[in-house]
Amino acid sequence: MTKSPPxxxxxxxxxxxxxxxxVAAFRNYAGTLDWSDRTHQRFRGCLxxxxxxxxxxxxxxxxxxGTREDRQRALCDELARAGERRKQIAAARVLIDKGKALLDEARDMLETVKDDEQAARENLPPSLEDSxxxxxxxxxxxxxxxxxxxxEDFDADEIGTNLDTASE
Incomplete structure (x- = not known):
C-alpha cells in the first residue's frame, strides 16, 4: 500500500x-489534520x-x-532525510515481497522432495524397513x-503491516 508523503x-x-x-521561526499552514499520530510524532522529531x-x-x-540560515537548512535537511527513510522502507518492502515469492517457491520444492522421499520410504522392500x-x-x-x-512461519503480511506503520 503506497501512501503519499505528508x-x-x-x-x-x-x-x-x-x-x-x-533566529528562525515558521508556521506550518499545511493541512496536518489528516496526519496520523505517528506522522505528527516523526515531524516533531525532525523539528x-x-x-x-x-x-x-x-x-x-x-x-x-544558531543562525537563521543554519536552522532553516537543518530543518530542510532533516525533513529530506525523513523522506529518504520512508523510501528505504518502501524499497525494503519490495525486497521482502520478492523474498516471500522465492520462499514460497522453495517451500513448494521442498514439499515435492519430502513427498518423493516419503514415497520412496514407503516403497522399500520389507527386508530394508529397519535398515x-x-x-x-x-x-x-x-x-x-x-x-x-x-x-511457513515467515509472515510477509505482518512484516508489511509493521513497515506501513513505520513509514507513517
Whole structure:
C-alpha cells in the first residue's frame, strides 16, 4: 500500500520581537489534520533535531540558537532525510515481497522432495524397513517437514503491516 508523503508548507516568519529572541521561526499552514499520530510524532522529531520548538504564544515553531540560515537548512535537511527513510522502507518492502515469492517457491520444492522421499520410504522392500537407509530416509522427511514449517512461519503480511506503520 503506497501512501503519499505528508505535505509540509513552511512559512518562515520574523518572530524576533517582544520577549522572544528567535533566529528562525515558521508556521506550518499545511493541512496536518489528516496526519496520523505517528506522522505528527516523526515531524516533531525532525523539528527537535533541527533545533526548533513550538511556542504556544506565537503559534510558531521557533529556533533560538544558531543562525537563521543554519536552522532553516537543518530543518530542510532533516525533513529530506525523513523522506529518504520512508523510501528505504518502501524499497525494503519490495525486497521482502520478492523474498516471500522465492520462499514460497522453495517451500513448494521442498514439499515435492519430502513427498518423493516419503514415497520412496514407503516403497522399500520389507527386508530394508529397519535398515540404516530407512532410518536416514525417516530423518530426512522429518528435517524437511521442519524446514517447510520454518518457511511457513515467515509472515510477509505482518512484516508489511509493521513497515506501513513505520513509514507513517
Amino acid at each position: 505535505v509540509i508548507e513552511l512559512s518562515w516568519r520574523d518572530e524576533n520581537y517582544g520577549s522572544v529572541c528567535a 527537535k533535531r533541527a533545533g526548533f520548538a513550538f511556542h504556544d504564544g506565537r503559534c510558531s515553531y521557533i529556533a533560538t540558537s 540404516e537407509r530407512a532410518q536416514a530416509m525417516d530423518a530426512a522427511v522429518s528435517e524437511l517437514e521442519s524446514a517447510i514449517s520454518a518457511l
